[in-house]
Amino acid sequence: MKILYILFLFQLFSCNENKPKHSLNQNTTITEKQIQEYKVLNFRRTYVGHENLPEKELKKLHESNPTLLVQEDSEILRKLNELKILEDNNLLVSKFDNKKLNKAYLDHENVIEITCKYDSLNYSEIKLSIQNGTKKALKTLDFKGDHIVGIILKDIDNDNVKEILILRYYYIMNGDNFDLWVLKYQ
Numbered sequence: 001m002k003i004l005y006i007l008f009l010f011q012l013f014s015c016n017e018n019k020p021k022h023s024l025n026q027n028t029t030i031t032e033k034q035i036q037e038y039k040v041l042n043f044r045r046t047y048v049g050h051e052n053l054p055e056k057e058l059k060k061l062h063e064s065n066p067t068l069l070v071q072e073d074s075e076i077l078r079k080l081n082e083l084k085i086l087e088d089n090n091l092l093v094s095k096f097d098n099k100k101l102n103k104a105y106l107d108h109e110n111v112i113e114i115t116c117k118y119d120s121l122n123y124s125e126i127k128l129s130i131q132n133g134t135k136k137a138l139k140t141l142d143f144k145g146d147h148i149v150g151i152i153l154k155d156i157d158n159d160n161v162k163e164i165l166i167l168r169y170y171y172i173m174n175g176d177n178f179d180l181w182v183l184k185y186q
Contacts, residue, residue, distance in 0.1 A: 034137035035128060038156075038163060038184040039076050042069040043091040046175040065090035066178050076182070079156045085165070091178055096167040099150030106130065106153065106162045106185055114164070114185075116151060124148060126166065130185050137185065146170040149178070161185060 043066035050061055068077075068089040080086040085095050106112040111132065118126040124143040129136065147169045153162035164183040169176065 034135070034186050035130060035139040035164075036184050036186055038182040040182070041077075041080075041091075041180040043067060043178040043180065044069055044175050045178075048174045065092055066176060067091075076156060079158075083154055083156075085152075085154065091167075091180065093149065093167070093178065096150030096152060096165075099152050101151040101153070101164075104153055106164075107160060112161065112185065114153070118148060124168075126151070128164065128183075132185075139183070141166070141181075143168050146179075156182060157184075 045061070045064060045066040047061065050058065053061065065087065068086075068091070071089065077086065077089060081089065085092060101114070101116040103113065103115045106114055113131045115129045115131075116126060117129075124145050124147070126141045126143075126148065128139045128141070130138075149167040149169050151167075152165050154165055155161065156163045156165075164181075164185070166181040166183070168179050168181070171177070
């Protein structure tokens with residue numbers, strides 16, 4: 001019984017999940033709390049009832065823009081429509097096709113640098129790193145095997161810092177599903 005108690009205490013004190021900051025060196029501080037999920041929008045292109053369509057109509061369906069699943073009236077949807085990422089709340093997948101983000105800047109002054117590491121063909125994990133002076137924010141996203149269509153940067157909330165837009169795709173139950181993740185650097 002004492003051994004179990006000692007193992008429990010060892011496990012309890014050795015695991016500390018609230019380590020948002022740790023220092024690389026005297027000048028750089030790393031934190032994960034600065035890259036936050038701002039919004040996730042879900043879209044779908046359904047094929048239900050389209051099994052007997054002629055090839056020309058089926059091709060048109062496969063190339064159509066997915067529809068927003070939950071209709072809402074929000075500022076983010078208005079801004080995405082204004083930026084031509086959405087058209088009448090339908091996702092323009094072509095804006096993300098083969099858009100890879102390696103290194104870019106989130107601001108117009110080229111101060112806030114973002115780097116992104118991922119392999120959309122072999123892995124569904126994205127590693128983001130944002131450097132702003134001596135502060136460095138890290139975030140890893142694992143999409144559990146779903147395909148990453150592309151990543152783009154757009155200023156959605158008019159704060160002069162671009163948000164990170166990640167489009168992922170997966171097929172389930174007679175339809176293509178797309179999740180648009182909007183991440184914000186704070």
